[in-house]
Amino acid sequence: MGQDSLWFMFDGALLLLREDDAGKRVLPRGEVPPLATNYLVQRVGEYRGVPCMAMALSASPLCKKAPGSGLAGAAAYTGLDLHYRAYELLGEELYSLATRARELAYWDVNSQFCPACGNRNLPDSAISKKCPACGKELFPPVSVAILVVVSRKNSLAPGGDEILLGRAHRAAGIFHSLLAGFLEAGETLEACVRREVLEETSLVVNNIRYFGSQPWPHPSNLMAGFFADYVSGEIKIQESELLSADFFRRDGLPPDLPHEFSLSRRLINWWVSGEALPYGNNNC
Ligand SMILES: [Zn+2]
Structure with missing residues (x-):
């Protein structure tokens, strides 16, 4: 049997x-x-x-x-x-x-057909296919997207800082979450964090620290979470991406936050707890 x-x-x-x-x-x-x-x-x-x-x-x-x-x-x-x-x-x-x-x-x-020559691919290893005509190998691709907690000093707020949250145009519904965006070709994750925050809100950030990651199968993404510090600028939203963006205090977070299982919520919860980052503090 x-x-x-x-x-x-x-x-x-x-x-x-x-x-x-x-x-x-x-x-x-x-x-x-x-x-x-x-x-x-x-x-x-x-x-x-x-x-x-x-x-x-x-x-x-x-x-x-x-x-x-x-x-x-x-x-x-x-x-x-x-x-x-x-x-x-x-x-x-x-x-x-x-x-x-x-x-x-x-x-x-x-990945049924070779993207280079159009022949039908064959399974090669447990995690790859190969084109029998031109020899091109194919592996499951992953698109990387960043999520970032941008915090700004506010000595009057509980914990001494506040967090940037935005409402994006999303098929899954509109709620408050972290800024997010896809890594571009040839870009570092840190440059992606800086670019996305600048593009979507016109804010400048630095001191970018890695938090953790989460596979996101819609259809094949990897979310990479970061913390960053506000440096300068006034919020001016990119309207094609966001409906709104604002800084929030710990005692005034909006109720419509992402689900507990998501990396974005874990990042928000970590910021709310005020704990040190789990992987050290790699300034860049
Ligand atoms: Zn081929």
Whole structure:
């Protein structure tokens, strides 16, 4: 008898779950893929000794209202977007595996053909493909984005400083969060922090310190979190990016902050706690 695996199957961006006997939404488990696919079955890792496998079923959701309904045998499943509800449902360990699974499934769908010569790619190693015609190797790409706590001295505020929060145009809803932006080609992370803050708010910052990172599978990003100090300037928002931006005191934070599992909220919480940074203070 073979070994059971947990199956992370994606209909577009949606992770398919089934209901167990108690009506709880769970990952399907079994020796073989629960549904048929033309895409790769990729090993993601292990969960409590059980192998975890990722596979795409389709390039984009076949039916947004009833995910998976266009797939043979998929009626028993419901789709789950990998946002905070998925984190609450799956828990930290399975959510982390689901993140990796989503990125690998997305990469497989989007690397079927060689970008240099157009031939069909073949799997090469466990984490790469290769074009048999021109030899080009492909690995899952990751786009890096920065998040930054900009703090400004204010001797009257609790803790002696205040934090810059903005409301961005977001598909997921409008709420107060940290400034964020994508790393450009050839740019350092520190230069990216300076540029994004300057572009979005016209403020100058320095003393940029690394905090931590978080994979963000929408579809294949890595968020890198930083702290920085305000130096100069008056807030003038970039209207194509932000609806508003302002400095807030610890005792006057807006209620609509990012979900607890997000790196941006961890950064905000760390600032609120007033603790020293976990990785030292690498001034740059
Ligand atoms: Zn090629």
